[in-house]
Amino acid sequence: MKRVRITASATSALPRSLLIAICVIYVLAGLFGRDPWKNEDAAGFGVMWTMAHGQFSDWLLPNIAGKPAFENGPLIFWLGALVIRLLDRWVNAPDAARIVTGLCFYATCTFVWYGTYLLGRRPEVQPFKYAFGGEPEPRDYGRTLADGALLILLACFGLAERGHETTAGVGQLTLVTMAAYGLVRSLDKPRQGAAWFGVAIGGLALASTPLVTLTLWIAGLAAAVLCRALPLRLIAVVSTPIAALIAASWPAAALQWAPGARQWLGEWGDVGVDSFSGPSFESLAYTAKNFALFAWPAWPLAAWSLYTWRGLRRAPHVAIPIALAVPVFVLVLLQAHQGNRLYMLLLPTLSIVAAFGLPTLKRGTVNAIDWFAVLSFTVLAGFVWVVWLAGLTGFPASTTRNLYRLVPGFKPEFSWITLISAILVTGAWVALVAWRVSRSPKVLWRSVVLSGGGTTLMWVLLMTLWLPVVNYGRTYRDVAAQIAAHLPPDYQCIRTARVGDAQLASFAYFGKMRFGTSDDDCDVLLRQDTQDYGAPLSVAPYEWRLLWEGRRAADRDERFRLYVLQERPWRKPSRR
Structure with missing residues (x-):
């Protein structure tokens, strides 16, 4: 070349x-x-x-x-x-x-x-x-x-x-x-x-x-x-x-x-x-x-x-x-x-x-990259602001309905620190765009500074304005609390079936639960199902009794079921 x-x-x-x-x-x-x-x-x-x-x-x-x-x-x-x-x-x-x-x-x-x-x-x-x-x-x-x-x-x-x-x-x-x-x-x-x-x-x-x-x-x-x-x-x-x-x-x-x-x-x-x-x-x-x-x-x-x-x-x-x-x-x-x-x-x-x-890079290519970054990140940033405002104010109504359809049960909370941080990063983005458009600098990094700044803008907005809703939709804290509340006080350990690594880690941390291995004689069973598999097999004289079932509000596919091992109730034989 x-x-x-x-x-x-x-x-x-x-x-x-x-x-x-x-x-x-x-x-x-x-x-x-x-x-x-x-x-x-x-x-x-x-x-x-x-x-x-x-x-x-x-x-x-x-x-x-x-x-x-x-x-x-x-x-x-x-x-x-x-x-x-x-x-x-x-x-x-x-x-x-x-x-x-x-x-x-x-x-x-x-x-x-x-x-x-x-x-x-x-x-x-x-x-x-x-x-x-x-x-x-x-x-x-x-x-x-x-x-x-x-x-x-x-x-x-x-x-x-x-x-x-x-x-x-x-x-x-x-x-x-x-x-x-x-x-x-x-x-x-x-x-x-x-x-x-x-x-x-x-x-x-x-x-x-x-x-x-x-x-x-x-x-x-x-x-x-x-x-x-x-x-x-x-x-x-x-x-x-x-x-x-x-x-x-x-x-x-x-x-x-x-x-x-x-x-x-x-x-x-x-x-x-x-x-x-x-x-x-x-x-x-x-x-x-x-x-x-x-x-x-x-x-x-x-x-x-x-x-x-x-x-x-x-x-x-x-x-x-x-x-x-x-x-x-x-x-x-x-x-x-x-x-x-x-x-x-x-x-x-x-x-x-x-x-x-x-x-x-040719000047036309540089300008195309810059304008793509300006338009895309500005539109996306505006969308983040609109959804955040909809969650707090209920307007526009259609956006609010869509938000609560995705995360049912979510309750937004206002934070001055969040608002100020989002305003500062948005203002910095506006200043960066204004500098690039008005000065048209000839430096080599001009073609990527808007892309780097735009990605930073989006990530900061998501992790300030949207952090509560994202955290609500992707954590297992609430499910862990529900499971822990239904555990017998004197249980030995929990055996799992089809429970993923993320779920197991979250339950162990948030619920302080004691899990066992396949070699342990656990008296509690926790199952994760995407469909109804029916009750687990019981071995006489014991049976599994359902204590609780539920899921994360933001996840319709997962369902957890908690069972405890009990002796079957003795029944007096009937006379004929």
Whole structure:
């Protein structure tokens, strides 16, 4: 490709205070002051809470109130459980666990920024040098591209909710980004970069599954083969022992001190492989329908960047992120069940590639992206305000009816803090749009600042104005209270049937219930049904008696039934 032609004025720095403010507000909004939400958010919290209040074996073999959790390794759960225990006297458990979520997200942002900055300073990506000067300095150019990459990451639609959940996925996002940073760092500091890459792969082995870890390790070595600037031999020699040592530490400890560790680790490996045993029609259809929106606007900008840099696809700024992104996308396509859990791991590398396409965007394309952001986010923000007002005032009546149809029983409450926060973020959006329209700046990051600001606007409005209704619709607090109120005071333990991980975690936390395993002789049974299966089978001289049945007000599919085991009443035989 031809050299990019831009002037130094196009790399005017985005004010540090503005960039930091966007990141801080984006992460803090919706992080605290809410319950664990259905589904994976509550399940991840359940593992952390079980560890924090359990025995040493619970730390080595992740579980939710005794039910094994094979989907991921324990690293992120360890961090969450540790914070829960440290802050137990001052912060409630869900908020304490989400401190780890916020720190992981900030670390991800840091690795994306610095990785892009290092790539943006390299000679092969520098703009055309004019005869009389005027081109940007490498440091300024790299910093502008790094700002763009971070704004693109924050602008991705799917990251807002996923990035605020109490799951291992947020930690995996950080570790994948750390691996990319390590490869980039090895370009100028080979040993340091290889060590970063090894720590990231080792951490990923403790936070995910063996297959995902092996895939990313091979992808890193493939990047070093594709990009000759990377020190392949040094990366392999330095990173592999570090990664292997970290990865082996937890299984070795579990085998030494946790009963049943061999079976648990075998299930963990099998589940990690079975999850990618081959696509189904439903999983492929789900990906085709949802991935484009989840990764917007990173994927179209990344595609444009690949096109414009097609002559330098083995250069580090293209080869490294793409080599890490392609295997993850293959895993996405091989998922046996539909879900967007892995989509998040693609966003950092796509954002880095996308940033290098910003200098080559035409003015018409930039204007189209900006106006799309202005129109879409302004309309959506207006809709959020209208629904909030309808919930409080009852006007417009049709919106109010639709709201209470979705969340029957919800009672809105007015909060000055909520209102002021929403007004401030809306005012900031109006000021940002006015600045972009009136000034028409020529800086590179102008094409994504509105998208990043708009996504932040929407997330903050949802987590202020709509937080009560969203929390009401996605928590199991009320159901847990109802179940706990109907439990016999002297019950031994609760056996479950078809109860999901999120429900089990919520009931254990909110209701302080004692759950048993399949080997325990429990005298209480809790079932989750989507249809009426009839009463459970009884074994003479005992029978199951229904104590309670109900569901969340906002969920019409789930229904819970609580039974207690009792002796059948003795009946005097009748005379004939």
